């Protein structure tokens with residue numbers, strides 16, 4: 001594969017953009033090598049500036065659940081653009097969007113649109129703190145909620161670790177307010193609440209972890225957190241930026257039957273445009289400005305073009321059997337990958353929830369962050385590059401979930417598995 005033009009662009013980019021990219025994982029740092037630069041995207045495919053084609057399992061990190069450049073979304077955007085790009089005053093599409101979200105996700109009685117997942121989670125935390133009058137938040141090791149200061153905190157070892165900043169620039173005074181727990185550790189959560197439960201404003205969680213590869217909750221775990229939060233007067237926030245409208249039409253909360261107090265969304269909700277949202281119970285959401293004192297605002301929030309894209313996307317995911325078919329396709333992919341690895345004598349396991357999946361170079365079923373990080377990462381990196389050379393683009397890190405879209409039809413899946421059978425042989429050869 002020729003990468004001459006991508007290489008030239010990356011060289012130019014590195015002079016002027018930190019790491020040559022506008023979001024770190026795009027730089028291929030963890031897998032090594034250089035990123036390709038995209039010329040265009042269509043259906044299940046990305047095409048780079050050197051004319052190479054890739055089957056895409058990144059899907060813009062989740063939004064592209066109907067495939068790239070879907071005509072219905074593109075045409076909705078084209079129609080919206082004719083009427084102007086931004087108004088700074090309300091428009092009808094914002095109302096339709098709020099009606100759509102609150103109908104599809106009943107725990108959201110009210111909703112506020114923002115411009116990214118990060119904004120959604122930051123705003124939800126501010127609301128939780130404002131509404132409860134408490135300052136501490138609890139997050140989980142391996143969960144990512146955007147780059148807000150309060151979230152850039154990881155756990156050390158042990159049952160609970162309080163406030164270790166992982167990014168310079170996060171004031172210790174703030175990170176100390178973030179406690180971290182091990183995902184799927186029932187006793188750790190109980191112990192933390194026994195200790196500081198009365199000070200916790202909110203527990204924020206990816207109900208299915210998609211930022212430490214893909215880790216589903218153990219049976220009863222989300223219920224356990226729901227119960228602890230209720231008993232201690234803390235809010236439960238489901239960060240459904242990845243899972244929303246993907247693992248089920250109503251997100252992970254519908255899939256697992258748990259009602260969070262607040263939810264955050266992004267990705268699919270914007271159809272590929274920069275959009276996020278947060279929502280929850282009316283009594284909480286009405287504390288947001290201007291109906292209440294908790295401030296949150298956005299010049300471009302509810303942008304008419306972004307709303308048009310998001311609404312078109314949400315229309316498509318409501319098609320009958322959409323999620324069932326996507327889940328079946330994703331299961332076929334996971335089974336195929338395990339079989340292909342087995343043929344090559346490579347041990348892998350997979351996790352799957354709806355159209356989200358994870359591939360782990362280990363012989364264990366992965367249910368924790370510790371297990372996900374203990375996998376054979378060099379083997380994943382070899383597999384990643386062997387797949388890329390064969391025209392399949394997986395997330396360029398062992399710690400990201402994979403995404404399947406409705407454009408990944410039987411032929412695309414078969415082509416993926418053909419590449420995988422060869423790529424696992426490469427891994428086996430060391």
Ligand code: PMP
Nearest residue numbers: 116117118144145146241242266
């Ligand atoms: N929450 C989750 C679960 C995410 O996966 C992400 C992004 N990958 C975010 C929040 C942040 O969203 P954004 O990158 O749009 O700010």
